[in-house]
Amino acid sequence: MATTDAATGERVQYQRFDRYHRLLHGVLMFSFLGLAFTGMPLLFNDAPWAVRLAALFGGGHGAGILHRIFASLLITCFVLHVWRLMHRLFVKKDLEVLWGPASMTPQPRDVAELVAHLRWFLRTGPQPRFDHFTYWEKFDYWAVFWGMGIIGGSGLVLWFPVFFSHILPGSWFNIALLVHGEEGLLAVGFIFTIHFFNSHLRPDKFPMDPVIFTGRVSEHEFKEERAAEYERLAATRELEEAEIGPAPDWVGGLAKVVATIAVTLGLVMVGLILYAVLFARI
Template sequence: MKTKARINRFNVIDRLFHLSLMITFLLQTATGFSRLYIGTVWGRKVNSVVGGYEGSLQLHKWVGVAMILGFVLHSVYLLTRIKWRTPLKSILGEDSLIPNFKDLKHFGQQVRWIFGLGPPPRFDRWTYWEKFDYWAVYWGLPLLAATGLMLMYPLATSRLLPGWSLNIAALLHEAEAILAVTYIFIVHFFIGHLRPSSFPMNEAMFAGSIPLEAAAEEKPAWVARLRSERRVPEEGPAAPGRWYRVAYFVFGYAALSCGVYFLINGLLYARHISLH
């Protein structure tokens, strides 16, 4: 029997954080990597679109500051998500993104399932790769922010640290950016779009809710837990409207194409960068 019941996965604030991260991340990729590749034909072309050599740096700095503000806001928001009456249970429980031993167990089960040696793991609210996605941003963003601020204010930095720390900061900023971009544009995009269970697009992050059936299939332990707590409503939230769906499909695929465009050209032109 098919029902139309849906279940909430991300609230409006979660989705707005993800949306603003998408936009700022792509802007930083465009401005940052076009400057890194400025010595190549492709880099110069992209750079002229995002403001030229000086203009793109200004944009990169302002978007960077916006990202830092977003990070601070998100951290405050995180604190409000903790149920302070039962802090330990809330932080270490199943609704939390903190990794625990169950994730390790799930990983083992997942490997066995991939090779046909056992049943698939019964995931709760977050799979271990979703947790990794989250914490990858959470440690990458402060690193990029700190090194970015160092490079933005080199004179102030050299008053506190030796001048050669700027060499290290520049290298760290570049390397972490490459790590973030390759991870997002390969792994995160594959999981969100190409994986059979999410193809053509995992809508949870835009619609906010997913069909209860899909949730029960992907995260059986989560739905079972909600059912046992009688927290699954009969109908649940409404399905996203048609035009809203069209909008986020277009937006999602535009972002996807941007990412793939940067990834492919970045790989193709990597050997023409004249810096060392």
């Protein structure tokens, strides 16, 4: 295995996310931050920061309009993602979407890896060797998927109540409102703490892992973090196929700026929520 490219002398990198993935994650990030900042003032309306934060978006009315715009963007993102999955499954007949190491479907090995990882945390076992998607990445993915269904669905009910009143009794709007807020809180809390830590802020990644922006991992990282996948691909020609030159400089630079802004905004929101929960609501 060559660690440097023979022609250029640069370190070899492997493609983890293609442009489509990166673009969708970018839109997801942008719309999710927008939804969080325009939605949380309403959920924590009695917190001292709520009115001032909403005022940045033109008050309750303006924040409501922007919330719907961000929601439309996120729903578009979701539809594009599902459409691509369907394309892979039904047009390309790519069954790896459904099962196997490249699939997001939870599988027995995820349970085994979770247990092994916990044992490693407790220094009672070796570090598990992960493949293409780890169990916490799958959790992130399905959390968003579930969130899209629950938050997106309840959001649409609240957006078009008269239309939905022909399908659902009005008492369900109360449940939609409750679930929309609580799921939103769960999503925001999860992404801005657990996802940020697991993907960016944990010590061996700190301050950020640019993979979702550049799409590339170094050979060293690949071997360290996804040993099972590395060895699986190395056994075939697939590893060479995944080789890719370094990302253009501007991508790396932009990634740093965008990720820094996103993480900062996220942590600010976590701070605001904690303030509201700990001080204002008691």
